[in-house]
Amino acid sequence: MKLQKFHSKFFLFVAAILFPAILLAAGTVKKSLHKSKGRQDQKIGYHDANKIFTIFYNWGGIGDWTGGRRIESGVYPRGSGHSYFAEFTPVLGAEVTDANGVVRHIFSDGLPDFGHADVSPEGKRWQFEPVAGYANPNQDRVAMSDDSISWPSHWPDKDHSWDGHWDGQYGKYARADQESYYRMDDYPNDEFQFYPDPSDSSKRGLGLEVEVRGYQWVQVAAEDILIWTYWITNKGKTAYKKMIFGMYGDADVGDDGDQRDDDSWFDKKHDIVYQWDHDDKGAWGGPTAYFGWKFLESPGNPYDGIDNDEDGMIDESQWDGIDNDGDWNPLTDDVGSDGIGPNDPGYTGPDPDGTEGNGQPDLGEPNFEYTDNDESDQIGLTSFAAATWPNIDLKDDEKVWQQTVPGSFEVPKQTTDITFLYGSGYFPLDVEQRRKFAVAMLFGDDLDDILRNAVTMQNIYNADYNFAKPPLKPHVTVVPGDHKVTLYWDKIAEQSRDPIYGYDFEGYTIYRSTDPAFLQTWVITDAYGNKTFNKPIAQFDKIDGLTGPHPIGYNGLQFNMGTDSGLRYSWTDTTVENGQTYYYAVCSYDQGYDKDFYARGISKIENLQPIIPSESSKRILVNAVGVVTGTDVNTVVVTPEAPAAGYVPPENIKTDNNLMVHNLGFATGRVTANIIDPSQLHDGWEYEINFDDSTLVLPENTRKSYSVLNKHVFTESFVGDTNWVNLRHQHLKAGSVSVTDESGMVAFSEQTDYEVNYDVGNIRILSPSGNMQKGNTYQIKYLYYPLFHSTYLNGEIFNSFFNGLQIVVKDDPLKLDHQNSGWIEGDCNYKYQIGIFKGAKNYPLDYEVRFK
Known part of the structure; x- marks a missing residue:
């Protein structure tokens, strides 16, 4: 099949013009204590949540062909090693009058390539630099929504109620499956004698601060798309009349070494630019994909009395x-x-x-x-320039201005190593005013495929990114064995709530591959022959009547919803070879939606838009040379092998093999503790199973349940706070908690010094001026229930795993004990017959009948 991808580049350029009245004399600029910007806050990021994988930087650069980074730039599909571009960067410019009265056009960018970047004779970059504080300073990564370690302890643009939450555009959450966030400014760009803020000599360039966000979704309809949004704020004291916002890029469809035979085109009506390989043959010898950029939103002009975007407003x-x-x-x-x-x-x-x-x-x-x-009354794409690399020169600000003048559209040269420069302008930018533009990086198997992806992306954008999200990813553990691999996982995915479709979890799919990108399983094609779905090796779904192909298709292809098999939380693969490395993923998927789902009882929400199911992502982290560097919570790497000589696996613990003691109460049911992961067992630990039957005392709220108490005393440290501090475990045993200082010598009193939420598993001090001080470290000891109030009493294997164990209970129904019933005193030949009244409630009591 033909696997073409096009690279279409979208660029908006902001050109700013100073009001003529704001002219600065060179000697009137005041010095400032504003911290000068350096390279010390630069960080690296990776977007890898769907089929697109690329490196980016927090000073604007996307992709990097220098320093061995080319193999991390625009890789599609993720894991293939096929790079589709060298580098991209946003470019912002304005028309100003400098301190000497000369009209200038100043641009700033984030080009990673130092050899072609705009630099001073001393080697200083005249570019954007990152704004400090928007990532964890103790690591080198850009803040990512799915990596809380990369977040700062406090977001500079939010109050402290946001601490510990993602700093999302739409609230304290991520709307996409993966988001990135950083800020940059152009203050270091002191190439010209222009001072946007006369009171601050360290603020150069145009005095612009840019809030940058990246968005990726794993949903099959958006898996070939990466969105970038740019919010530009004028932080200077100069208002601009003419601004241009744009983007420069160098796409190489077919990878490095095959970039000299690329073709390209642009579509002004649909705001899209795309690129493809002329002979459809990449450097790897196989077919290529189409690559492109689509303009989703350009800066608006709300002052000209014109409906610029033709939307009726x-x-x-x-x-x-x-x-x-x-x-x-x-x-x-x-x-x-x-x-x-x-x-x-x-x-x-x-x-x-x-x-x-x-x-x-x-x-x-x-x-x-x-x-x-x-x-936003969007201006749209207003300029396009193309030239053979490296003839678009970002070092030449005046030439860049001419290439981005509105109305300038250059027909690109074909079958060459193409670079692009796109723009949108002019528009004004007042002091402290914010403007936005957004572009989508797109891939497609051919031209039709990339245009379909462009339509999908526009729909997502117009809905404010309210795109259906897959359930949370299950947390998976792997147990290698002899010619077998066992996986087990938790139930967190079933607690997921989609912002539109509610609680719509449906099932689990399991994938196995011998390559970390799971390309081996990416084999199911749509009606156009484009690879769309991965083929699972196992699947488990809810028993709800939603089976087989989903009623809503995507490009003529339906997602397989399963067979009403019932949910499971462990699976053993017995078709593996010892010594072979395997990559597994356990993914969760939702129900999608169709018009009759509410009537069928599948969904609790009616009258929603029909949509195909969404499935969670699967990622194995691999470095530039192919070495696995990490896994996601739902992916594992394993090599099965024979056990050591003489190893005897542990025996499952049962009520009938003397490994479990019944020490209180009367019962005839069966309890089994299945050992699924011997490596997680702890010598000497004891567990206590307590059964609770409220059906007798609360007939209006009947329930039978059981809980497992871990009798090992847990000890952990926490920092005192009047806010709740989370502990490592939930469902603590009431009365088991004790708190001391770090030395263990000074004890504190519950409800006097501290308060515990036993179910949630958190603690807080009651008074900042009491015996326990805010900010001090304390020690807490407690018992907890790893399994709490389970109602699985019919032999189900649905209980969550803990410490390598899974508890299975088979309850016996209440019935007459014929063996122990009969005459207990006296000699009587009366015959008796005892039955249970069908309309009555079973009650576990013994009765004595006396005759007088």
Whole structure:
């Protein structure tokens, strides 16, 4: 099959012009204590949540062909090693009058290639630099939504209620499956004698700060797409009349060594630029893909009285305090300025500022101002330049200005090593004003495929990224064996709530491959012959009647929903070879939606838009030379092998093999502790199983359940706080907690010095001026229940695993004990017959009948 990809580049350029009245004399600039920017805050990032894998930097660069980074730049599909571009960067420019009265055009960029970057004679880069504080300073990665270690302890642009939460565009959560976030400014660009803020000599360039976010989804309809958004804020004291916002890029379809035979084209109507390999043969000898950029949003001009984007609204704005398109819904959107409501993960209560439930739209709520992508009178793509590399020279600011003048569209030369420069302008930017543009990096197997992806991406964007999300990924553990591999996982995926479709978890798929990118399983094609789905080796789904091909298809292909097999939480692969390395993924998938799902009882929400199912991602982290460097929570790497000589596996613990002691109460049921992972067993640990039957005392709320108590005393340290501090375990045993200082010598009293939430598993000190001090380290000891109030009593294998064990219980129904029933005193030949009244409730009591 032909696997073509096109690279279409989209660039918006911002050109700014100084008001003529703002002219600076060279001697009037004041010095400032503003911290000068250096390279010390530069960090690296990787987007790898779907089929696209690429390196990027927190000073604007996307991709990098220098320093051996080419094999990490625009790789598609992820894991193939096929790179589709060298580098890209946003470019922002403005027309200004410098301190000497000379009209200048100043541009800043984030080009990674130092050899072609705009640098001073002394080697200083005249570029963007990262703004400090937006990533963990003790590591070298850009802040990513799925890596909390990369987050700072406090986000500089938010109050402390956001600490420990993702700093999302739409609230304290990530709307995509993977998001990146950083800020950069152009203050180090002191090439020209222009001072955007006369009171701050360290603030050079145009005085611009840019908020940058990347978005990736794993859903099959968006797995070939990576979105970048750029919010530009004028932090200087100079208002600009003419700005251009654009992007420069160097795509090499077919990888390095095959970049000199590329063709390209642009489509002004649909705001898309794309590129493909002329002979459809990459450096690897096989077919190539199409690659491109689509303009999703350009800066708007809300002042010209023109409907620039032809959407029926004139001069709409994301900053005018008006819900221009009237799509804010008080029933669903009145969640407050933090963007999350009672049904969202991470919700801790109403917003302190009173914005939640106040009956009016507020900044930060969905579908209003900057969270509504439709509220901008977009200018669109206004210029396009193309030239053989390296003839677009970002060092020449005046030439870049001429190449991005609105209305300038150059027909690209074909079958060559092409570079592009796209722009959008002019538009004004006042002091402290924010403007936004967004582009989508796209891949497709051919031209039709990439155009379909472009339509999908525009729909996602227009819906403010409210795209269906897959369930949470299960946490998987692997147990290697002799010619077998056992996987087991938790139930966290079943607690997932989609922001649109609610609790829609459906099942698990298991994938096995001998390559870390799972390309071996990527074999199911759509009606156009494009690879679309991976083929699972095993699948387990809910028993709900949703089986076989899903009613909603994607490009003529339906997702297999399963066979109503029932859910499982472990699986053993017995078709493996010892010594071979295997890569496994356990993915969760949702129900999708069709018009009759509410009537069929599949969904609890009616009248939603039909959609195909979403499946969670599967990622094995691999470095540039192919060495595995890490796994995701739902992926594992394993090599099965024979056990050591003389090894005897442990025996499962049962009520009938004397490995379990029944020490209290009467019972005839059967309990088994299946050992699934011997490596997780702890010598000497004891567990106590307690059964609770409330069916007798609370007939209106009947329940039988059991809990497992780990009788090993756990000890951990925590830092005192008047806010709740989470412990490592939940469901603590009441009365088992003791708290001391670090030395263990000074004991504290519950309800006097501290308070414990036993179910949630957290603790807080009661008074900052009491015996326990905020910020001091303390020691806590406790017992906890690793299995709490389970109701699986019919031999189900649904209990969560803990310490390598899974508990299985088979309850016996209440019935007459004929063996121990009969005459106990006296000599009587009366015959008796005892039965159970069918309409009565079984009650576990012994009765004595006396005759007088």
